[in-house]
Amino acid sequence: xxxxxxxxxxxxxxxxxxxxxxxxxxxxxxxxxxxxxxxxxxxxxxxxxxxxxxxxxxxxxxxxxxxxxxxxxxxxxxxxxxxxxxxxxxxxxxxxxxxxxxxxxxxxxxxxxxxxxxxxxxxxxxxxxxxxxxxxxxxxxxxxxxxxxxxxxxxxxxxxxxxxxxxxxxxxxxxxxxxxxxxxxxxxxxxxxxxxxxxxxxxxxxxxxxxxxxxxxxxxxxxxxxxxxxxxxxxxxxxxxxxxxxxxxxxxxxxxxxxxxxxxxxxxxxxxxxxxxxxxxxxxxxxxxxxxxxxxxxxxxxxxxxxxxxxxxxxxxxxxxxxxxxxxxxxxxxxxxxxxxxxxxxxxxxxxxxxxxxxxxxxxxxxxxxxxxxxxxxxxxxxxxxxxxxxxxxxxxxxxxxxxxxxxxxxxxxxxxxxxxxxxxxxxxxxxxxxxxxxxxxxxxxxxxxxxxxxxxxxxxxxxxxxxxxxxxxxxxxxxxxxxxxxxxxxxxxxxxxxxxxxxxxxxxxxxxxxxxxxxxxxxxxxxxxx
Amino acid sequence: xxxxxxxxxxxxxxxxxxxxxxxxxxxxxxxxxxxxxxxxxxxxxxxxxxxxxxxxxxxxxxxxxxxxxxxxxxxxxxxxxxxxxxxxxxxxxxxxxxxxxxxxxxxxxxxxxxxxxxxxxxxxxxxxxxxxxxxxxxxxxxxxxxxxxxxxxxxxxxxxxxxxxxxxxxxxxxxxxxxxxxxxxxxxxxxxxxxxxxxxxxxxxxxxxxxxxxxxxxxxxxxxxxxxxxxxxxxxxxxxxxxxxxxxxxxxxxxxxxxxxxxxxxxxxxxxxxxxxxxxxxxxxxxxxxxxxxxxxxxxxxxxxxxxxxxxxxxxxxxxxxx
Numbered sequence: 008x009x010x011x012x013x014x015x016x017x018x019x020x021x022x023x024x025x026x027x028x029x030x031x032x033x034x035x036x037x038x039x040x041x042x043x044x045x046x047x048x049x050x051x052x053x054x055x056x057x058x059x060x061x062x063x064x065x066x067x068x069x070x071x072x073x074x075x076x077x078x079x080x081x082x083x084x085x086x087x088x089x090x091x092x093x094x095x096x097x098x099x100x101x102x103x104x105x106x107x108x109x110x111x112x113x114x115x116x117x118x119x120x121x122x123x124x125x126x127x128x129x130x131x132x133x134x135x136x137x138x139x140x141x142x143x144x145x146x147x148x149x150x151x152x153x154x155x156x157x158x159x160x161x162x163x164x165x166x167x168x169x170x171x172x173x174x175x176x177x178x179x180x181x182x183x184x185x186x187x188x189x190x191x192x193x194x195x196x197x198x199x200x201x202x203x204x205x206x207x208x209x210x211x212x213x214x215x216x217x218x219x220x221x222x223x224x225x226x227x228x229x230x231x232x233x234x235x236x237x238x239x240x241x242x243x244x245x246x247x248x249x250x251x252x253x254x255x256x257x258x259x260x261x262x263x264x265x266x267x268x269x270x271x272x273x274x275x276x277x278x279x280x281x282x283x284x285x286x287x288x289x290x291x292x293x294x295x296x297x298x299x300x301x302x303x304x305x306x307x308x309x310x311x312x313x314x315x316x317x318x319x320x321x322x323x324x325x326x327x328x329x330x331x332x333x334x335x336x337x338x339x340x341x342x343x344x345x346x347x348x349x350x351x352x353x354x355x356x357x358x359x360x361x362x363x364x365x366x367x368x369x370x371x372x373x374x375x376x377x378x379x380x381x382x383x384x385x386x387x388x389x390x391x392x393x394x395x396x397x398x399x400x401x402x403x404x405x406x407x408x409x410x411x412x413x414x415x416x417x418x419x420x421x422x423x424x425x426x427x428x429x430x431x432x433x434x435x436x437x438x439x440x441x442x443x444x445x446x447x448x449x450x451x452x453x454x455x456x457x458x459x460x461x462x463x464x465x466x467x468x469x470x471x472x473x474x475x476x477x478x479x480x481x482x483x484x485x486x487x488x489x490x491x492x493x494x495x496x497x498x499x500x501x502x503x504x505x506x507x508x509x510x511x512x513x514x515x516x517x518x519x520x521x522x523x524x525x526x527x528x529x530x531x532x533x534x535x536x537x538x
Numbered sequence: 539x540x541x542x543x544x545x546x547x548x549x550x551x552x553x554x555x556x557x558x559x560x561x562x563x564x565x566x567x568x569x570x571x572x573x574x575x576x577x578x579x580x581x582x583x584x585x586x587x588x589x590x591x592x593x594x595x596x597x598x599x600x601x602x603x604x605x606x607x608x609x610x611x612x613x614x615x616x617x618x619x620x621x622x623x624x625x626x627x628x629x630x631x632x633x634x635x636x637x638x639x640x641x642x643x644x645x646x647x648x649x650x651x652x653x654x655x656x657x658x659x660x661x662x663x664x665x666x667x668x669x670x671x672x673x674x675x676x677x678x679x680x681x682x683x684x685x686x687x688x689x690x691x692x693x694x695x696x697x698x699x700x701x702x703x704x705x706x707x708x709x710x711x712x713x714x715x716x717x718x719x720x721x722x723x724x725x726x727x728x729x730x731x732x733x734x735x736x737x738x739x740x741x742x743x744x745x746x747x748x749x750x751x752x753x754x755x756x757x758x759x760x761x762x763x764x765x766x767x768x769x770x771x772x773x774x775x776x777x778x779x780x781x782x783x784x785x786x787x788x789x790x791x792x793x794x795x796x797x798x799x800x801x802x803x804x805x806x807x808x809x810x811x812x813x814x815x816x817x818x819x820x821x822x823x824x825x826x827x828x829x830x831x832x833x834x835x836x837x838x839x840x841x842x843x844x845x846x847x848x849x850x851x852x853x854x855x856x857x858x859x860x861x
Binding site: 056063138192242250255418458 | 569577581582587588590625692703815818823
């Protein structure tokens with residue numbers, strides 16, 4: 008490196024002063040002036056049906072929709088809500104009324120102003136159509152007393168509402184465009200919607216690519232930094248990773264193959280992070296059909312729990328990249344608790360419990376079948392094979408049943424045609440949205456995948472979960488969930504194995520990669536490319 | 539002649555109808571339905587949403603009613619709306635038809651031109667090194683599964699030596715006029731066309747070789763040689779044209795097989811054709827799209843067969859005089 012003139016010409020004192028200046032400014036160095044412009048190519052293996060996230064949940068639609076549509080609130084790296092389209096908000100003393108003030112001068116991509124009318128219309132669309140009905144279920148009325156104010160009245164306190172108003176869940180749609188008398192779920196405008204977010208969608212070729220271009224009238228001054236984002240859909244993780252390696256793509260979120268993650272760690276000029284998935288909260292678990300004659304005995308389920316070594320899965324199968332999961336929420340959730348039944352690997356306990364239940368050595372022979380979600384190799388199939396081997400050690404014969412594709416698996420599980428199955432379920436930020444559905448007695452619904460397909464029912468758990476859902480005090484709410492999770496893990500309708508090791512891979516030119524709790528499902532208005 | 543054409547068209551119509559009905563019934567045998575796939579895509583759903591999806595697409599009606607409704611609409615040229623992509627099937631298919639035709643034509647042209655030339659070369663000296671090389675090459679080309687060949691080519695020529703793009707048909711980021719775009723597409727086309735072409739190249743070279751050897755033993759070839767016609771003219775003019783006939787017949791008959799081969803190749807290379815669409819639609823239980831693709835493939839095969847007939851007549855006028 009060449010010496011700068013400052014050192015060669017000035018006195019020693021001057022040099023020291025310069026050093027001090029440099030040292031003081033160095034924390035700022037990390038946040039250097041963002042550069043504008045450029046196209047970011049994002050690789051994806053997700054294929055969205057359409058782009059209207061108000062009526063279609065799921066990652067595939069949420070990633071582009073978070074760019075196209077603004078939401079009332081947004082989140083950073085922790086679970087603290089931040090202003091977005093709403094610049095301020097407050098709850099009434101009884102926590103049943105939430106009043107939000109909208110930003111002045113915000114416009115849709117067609118230039119029309121975003122008013123409280125649009126907001127309450129959008130919230131009603133979400134309430135009526137969104138598959139996660141628990142998000143806005145306690146809402147009695149949305150009101151728009153003036154163009155900048157939105158009032159949400161609820162039957163009960165509903166602390167999950169703030170999260171529900173953030174990225175990926177309740178996009179703000181232009182009423183004047185979508186309120187055209189057509190069924191919103193099949194409205195052709197969902198393919199190229201007029202949005203309210205940092206980027207407008209200009210092209211959408213299903214199964215191929217989505218082109219998003221900077222919206223110059225975006226309500227956050229100076230944002231977004233990028234000129235455009237192209238989301239390219241690849242057939243599988245292998246080809247997406249090849250595209251990253253060849254420089255064809257610069258950002259690839261949601262990679263869960265530890266083999267590919269390890270390969271990219273060694274690649275030149277590539278950054279990797281596991282941040283950005285606290286909101287999704289993806290857990291890989293083993294679910295039991297609690298109506299199976301053998302598995303209806305809690306001791307058998309506990310025995311299976313003790314016989315499975317999570318460390319083997321996370322360290323050997325997942326190359327040390329996945330974290331063990333021990334309860335219904337992920338470790339980064341604000342409701343995570345240490346005080347649950349963990350079922351740490353203990354073959355003696357497992358054998359003892361099994362014998363007590365009348366199986367194992369000298370008892371009845373136990374044969375079980377295990378299913379898994381196809382096409383998720385390391386997280387699902389490999390773990391299912393391991394469960395087979397692990398349970399053989401305590402005398403349970405397990406056969407692994409493959410499903411040719413997702414619908415086959417979904418039909419088997421949702422119609423209770425299974426003994427045990429590997430499954431992957433997301434927390435979706437708040438237990439009311441992503442956790443309750445797996446355990447509530449009222450959600451045992453035949454034919455619905457990711458409902459309570461374990462057919463587990465414990466009234467105490469129902470009571471605790473429901474109380475926690477309407478508890479406005481965060482500390483008390485946390486305590487109620489802790490009690491519920493303790494009870495659930497004691498009953499073990501599900502044996503939690505590991506958190507899905509989602510990683511975001513980015514070319515080193517990409518600055519501020521998406522690492523908020525919603526990660527790629529959050530707005531990428533602050534991402535920029537270093538020339 | 540007119541009667542013949544009419545009869546062929548009638549056969550074609552009956553065939554298409556049979557294909558539609560059979561496919562409709564076959565696809566019902568696959569476990570799971572679109573509502574489950576859509577629910578999976580949405581990260582879970584409730585009973586109301588599932589019922590709404592089934593009702594929206596008429597999946598709550600008896601199968602025969604669904605079949606009747608489908609056929610009724612199909613006869614009017616309406617292939618329905620894709621359950622998964624929520625847009626007209628015809629629109630989806632037409633946007634994918636071009637890339638598939640491009641890939642198949644390129645692969646077929648490559649296989650025919652290079653394959654027949656290699657075959658001729660091998661037939662000249664049936665026991666020479668060239669002949670052995672062609673035999674080995676065609677054996678390998680024919681036995682290796684296309685997806686494997688495809689992956690190997692990607693690893694070699696896109697990852698290790700980055701000569702060609704990994705996947706896709708166009709570089710969306712690249713700006714430029716029609717010529718730049720055409721070159722870009724050609725650049726993307728090389729590996730998939732090569733992959734798909736290699737299988738058929740193997741077959742055509744073997745077929746040409748065998749056929750040439752047979753023709754070269756015929757009396758008129760000996761006559762030609764006795765007349766003092768140059769060896770090159772004997773090979774290219776007298777022998778090759780006659781030897782080509784079985785190749786054309788086989789190539790035409792294989793058109794359907796090539797389209798199904800394209801499914802694999804397109805999947806490996808994310809080529810945005812009918813093959814990838816078919817693959818995705820089957821996984822998504824998107825019945826109207828799958829049926830639409832099968833319908834279009836049937837049409838393509840029928841058209842290809844008619845064309846083969848026509849070309850054979852050109853090559854061998856005796857065929858036209860029969861009947």
